[in-house]
Amino acid sequence: MLDVFFQEMRRELALTKPDFMRWLVVLGSTDAAAPAFGEAIEGYSAQLLRIGQTAEMLGMSGLGAWSTHANAALEAMTSASNETRIAATAHFDKMAVFGRSLL
Incomplete structure (x- = not known):
């Protein structure tokens, strides 16, 4: 799977x-x-939701839940402190590195 x-x-x-x-x-x-x-938050959030939907469709509920959680964390960045935003951005940078490794 x-x-x-x-x-x-x-x-x-x-x-x-x-x-x-x-x-x-x-x-x-x-x-x-x-x-x-x-605009970047909206685009990235939509992509995370698509990843979660694909995971759910394939029966991978854990990854679907991760995607939903990551999406919520990303949306929270809009009202977070600058420190939190920097930490969250570093997390999403790591996700991007992982994503690039799949290509």
Whole structure:
């Protein structure tokens, strides 16, 4: 089952890699009050939800729950302190490295 999931994620990430990279740059370097920050949050959140939906569809409820949790953490960054935002951005940078390793 995990192989099928990773095959699906490789396809999805290959299509959305430029979006992921743009979102990470914006999240790591843009003021939370800027419109671009909100747009990056929305795009990244939507992608995390798609990952979770794919996992759920393949019967991988644990990964689906992780995706939902990551999405909630990302959305919380909009009102978090700068320190929390930096820590969360570092976490999502690690996720991006993992995502790139799948390609």
